[in-house]
Amino acid sequence: MSELWPRLIVNAKTIEENARRVVQKCAAAGISVSGVTKGMCAHEDIVRAMVAGGCSELADSRVGNLATLKALNTGLPLLLLRIPMLSELHLVVSRADCSLVSTAETVVGLEKACAASGLSHEVIVMVDLGDLREGVWMDDTGRIAEILKCSPRVRCRGVGVNFGCYGGTLPTGEKLLQLIRIGKELEREVGYPLSVFSGGSTSSLLLLERGEIPPGINSLRIGEGILLGEDVTSMRSIPWLLRRTMWLEAELVEVRKKPSVPVGPVGADAFGGRPVFEDRGTRMRAIAAVGRQDVRIEGLVPELEGVIILGASSDHLILDVEDAAVPLAQGDKLKFFPDYGAMLALATSPYVPFEVV
Ligand SMILES: *Cc1c(COP(=O)(O)O)cnc(C)c1O
Numbered sequence: 001m002s003e004l005w006p007r008l009i010v011n012a013k014t015i016e017e018n019a020r021r022v023v024q025k026c027a028a029a030g031i032s033v034s035g036v037t038k039g040m041c042a043h044e045d046i047v048r049a050m051v052a053g054g055c056s057e058l059a060d061s062r063v064g065n066l067a068t069l070k071a072l073n074t075g076l077p078l079l080l081l082r083i084p085m086l087s088e089l090h091l092v093v094s095r096a097d098c099s100l101v102s103t104a105e106t107v108v109g110l111e112k113a114c115a116a117s118g119l120s121h122e123v124i125v126m127v128d129l130g131d132l133r134e135g136v137w138m139d140d141t142g143r144i145a146e147i148l149k150c151s152p153r154v155r156c157r158g159v160g161v162n163f164g165c166y167g168g169t170l171p172t173g174e175k176l177l178q179l180i181r182i183g184k185e186l187e188r189e190v191g192y193p194l195s196v197f198s199g200g201s202t203s204s205l206l207l208l209e210r211g212e213i214p215p216g217i218n219s220l221r222i223g224e225g226i227l228l229g230e231d232v233t234s235m236r237s238i239p240w241l242l243r244r245t246m247w248l249e250a251e252l253v254e255v256r257k258k259p260s261v262p263v264g265p266v267g268a269d270a271f272g273g274r275p276v277f278e279d280r281g282t283r284m285r286a287i288a289a290v291g292r293q294d295v296r297i298e299g300l301v302p303e304l305e306g307v308i309i310l311g312a313s314s315d316h317l318i319l320d321v322e323d324a325a326v327p328l329a330q331g332d333k334l335k336f337f338p339d340y341g342a343m344l345a346l347a348t349s350p351y352v353p354f355e356v357v
Contacts, residue, residue: 005333006290008346009355010040010246012049018226018241019053022205025240026220029213034059034079036201036223039340041347042068045356050226051076059221063088066095081221083126083134089113098122098157102134104147107154114153122157123148124198127182129175133166139182145189158196158219159183164203164233171204173212180216203233209240224340232340247303248295248336248346250288250317255330258285260320270313283322288334291315294349299342303335 023033035055040046042065047058051074058069059079069078080099084092089109092099094117101107101123110121125144128135136144148156161179163171176199187194199217202225207213224230229241237243260280269275271292290312291297297312306323321328328334338346346352 004353006248006250006288006294006351007353007355008246008248008338008343009357010043010046012045012356014242014245015046015227016049016053018229018245019050019055021241022222022226023054023056025205025208029208029211030215030218031199031208031213032056032219034198034219034221035226036060036081036221037069038062038065038081039223039227039343039347041065043347043354044068044072046227047072047074053226055226063091063095066091070095079124079221084110090117093117093119093121096121098124100124100126100134100160101144102126102128102136104144107144107147107151110154111151120153120155122155124158124160124196125156125186126160126162127179129161129163129169129178131162131165131167131169133162135162138178139185141182141186141189145186148190156186156190156192156194158194158198159186160196160198160219160221161200163200165201168233170233171200171207173207173214176200176204176207176217177214180214202231202238205231205238206234206236228338228340228343230339244337246338246343248290248300248338248342248352249333250290250336252286252328252330252332252334253289253316254285254287255321255328255332256285257282259283269311275311280320283320284324284328285310286319286321286328286334288317288319289315290317290352294352295338295345296341299339299345300336301339303337307334 026033033055034057035050036059038061057077059081061082077097080096083102086109090113093113126135163169196219197217198219201221229243230237260283261277291314292312293314305325308320310318
């Protein structure tokens with residue numbers, strides 16, 4: 001690896017261990033785990049860690065990442081997470097074994113794409129139980145069932161639900177029972193049994209811990225928990241998983257004393273915001289060479305005790321290092337731990353190389 005900063009460093013062993021712990025805990029409840037790779041752009045080492053940890057399927061939201069997953073030949077089935085665009089259905093059937101769907105139109109299109117390519121495909125019908133992202137509303141499965149019945153190349157694998165994605169709704173045992181009921185109804189409508197009842201993502205692990213996932217739910221799709229050991233929806237770290245699995249390393253390009261309030265008339269900052277400053281007197285400050293083009297700075301936690309993130313422009317991260325646990329100098333490298341949003345941005349920034357340790 002060339003010596004370039006900023007860089008994202010990932011400890012793949014900790015991610016493998018997290019996958020193993022999630023898979024074991026889920027297995028004890030009769031639940032299989034789809035490892036969700038989108039947070040790390042389906043990077044090979046992360047994918048291999050999820051496979052080694054025992055995930056029984058790999059899932060991603062982008063057909064581009066599915067091509068990466070397919071090329072890795074892990075032997076695991078592939079699931080497309082984002083309900084597909086009509087314009088990409090030919091890619092969906094050639095790259096994914098199964099996709100999440102919420103409209104009859106998509107099923108019609110998938111059937112056509114399968115017929116054109118001689119393939120078959122499976123779908124999981126998403127049900128919206130209140131989070132207000134994708135899904136047929138509550139129990140409105142009639143129309144999609146009608147279309148499924150006359151789509152011989154598209155088989156319904158099951159039903160699924162999202163929590164905490166848009167509306168921030170939390171999973172409950174009640175809602176999962178509702179999903180099972182709706183799945184049973186869909187089984188009657190399509191005339192064959194469904195094999196998957198997919199009860200959500202990382203946020204459902206809290207229910208699992210409490211033993212509140214009803215029998216019948218047999219699949220979860222887990223990204224954040226495995227990748228970071230955290231659950232942003234429930235605003236908690238998951239106590240039985242490893243954290244600090246990855247960190248951003250950035251180099252300091254300036255360290256000097258400066259006042260804590262701007263001097264002169266103040267307009268808007270580079271992003272149109274009106275910054276607010278607390279006068280803390282003259283403080284030792286540092287600039288790290290990383291910015292909003294690379295990362296969501298609100299999602300970073302500095303490793304070094306006493307370092308405070310003040311703000312950032314597109315390429316400069318402004319730090320108060322007056323109380324830093326060790327004296328800092330230009331050229332020093334600082335570590336920052338990302339949350340899910342910061343990880344997403346880092347993993348997709350072409351300016352941030354990626355290193356696995
Ligand atoms: C991203 C995603 C997941 C994984 O969510 P995490 O919170 O990272 O576990 C699961 N299902 C769908 C549909 C997703 O888009």
